[in-house]
Amino acid sequence: MAAVGGVTGGGWLVASAGAGERYEAGLVLGLVAGLSLALLRRFTRLPPGPRRPRVFTLPLPPPDWRAPLPDPHGDPEVLRPYAEQRARLLSDASALGCSLRHSCTLAPGLREELASYATTASIQASNSTLHPAGDGGPGSPDPAYDAAYALGELVAAVEFSRIGMRAVQALVTERPLLPDPPCYFNPLHDRGHARVALPGAAAGEVAVCHGCAREPAPLLVPSATGPVPYHESDAVDPRWRLLGYGAVTPDDGTTMITAAHDGFRAPPRSACGSGSKTLRAKVS
Template sequence: MTRTGDLLALAAAAGVSTGAAWLAAAADAGQRYEAGLVLGLAAGLSMALLRRFTRLPLGRRPYTFALPLPAPDWRAPLPDPHGDPEALRPHAEPRARLLSDASALGAALRHSCALPPELRTELAASATAASIQASNSVLPPAGDGPLGPDPAYDAAYALGELVAAVEFSRIGLRTLEALVTERPLRADPPCWFNPLHERGRTRMVIAGAAEEVTVCHGCAREPAPLLVPSVAGPVPYYESEAVDPRWRLLGYGAVVPDGTAAMIAAARDGFCGDGAKQHGTKRLGTKVSW
């Protein structure tokens, strides 16, 4: 509700309680018990409706955004893995695990924070989707399974997935933070050239791209793309067929202005088995399957 709506609702609840109190006072001795019961029920119902449909505090207890320690510095750039997925794994695994530990917080806040009901439900669902995708993207080390015919392809795919785990962990924690602080989620896209760099702050048109992308300050001056292995040698991740096309076409969220929504939509399409659709720009309200 708006602030005016809150005041009107409060006035209506006060009127109901006052009317019930007047009836209780006017009742004779034989009806006092029933009148008191009606007064209590009216007051309790008014309080419940005000807490549910307004933004008034009314006994709401503040929530503290606390996560298991040690928590990583989510905004700090990560070291370049130089094409080796195992160099990125120690950074991706703890972040995905931390988000998984905190994901229940989104469900708990879905019914209690002061954001509009549709927004808080969507944020909670997005945090869950991000947690699922981050966990799914942490693949086991190459030595834990059968070796494929193309080790370079496998390494490039694993590296692309671990980068996705890092990005989805960041998306999920930011979504939970929006629920806790009761503030709308703000755009915080990665650098298109290298999602492990500092966050993207400049939008620019690059050669071969039909739309603007977000890049960090360093890559705006001199691009330094994330390289992944290939048979012919290291190539930028966005030129590798081994990297999941959802992440490659979206630049991990740097291609479209609302990159967080696009990444969540792409992840949800993957859960449903439909693949990326129109560069992940499907409506954010797509059903999540898990």
């Protein structure tokens, strides 16, 4: 009512003003009309005039998310720029996932699940890039252990970034996630579209890339006795090592997201002294 009164009063002011005052009166009327329109849009359910439909576009990251990454040869700093870039891109895109949770046509439960995947993966990817390798100083009695731990975390950041961006893409395209596991022997290789039997694996078979199906080329991490496969290193977080970053139980990312929620984290040896202790992980 106040807005309507303002428009009426402004119109009367224009009509009664002299020629020299009509410019100022018209300016006042324009301001009152703009304020009235803003108030109507703010406090009514049906704003006047058509509203443009909301259009969402998926951020187009520069990297090819499916392309293999270079082998760091045990040096986490080689992989760090790639992991940090992907974590930043996912962080920017995960907000889009939260918005689409309320608008896409997927079933409500699936919408919530995909949005949660994007958010959890973004947090885990960002956290996994915060572990620099030890420099051999007083606080790092075992630099090889710290380097292996940092490398394992950066690989996790890369994999979680893939999972999170796939979740956002599923919300944008309104299609459920499809299984897209990494290569068990080296998660930085091509995706694991082949399967091989692995003694001791929970599922009996693991996903591997076509190259490793012919001849395994594992990701090597530093150790006190020399490079070892990441899945044999006690420095790599047991969650990622036992799951093969999602290749042991290849699904749409559920296993890795569940492991991220588990909360277990193996601290670098530099943070807990040089003593050893048995590491255990709960894997869902």
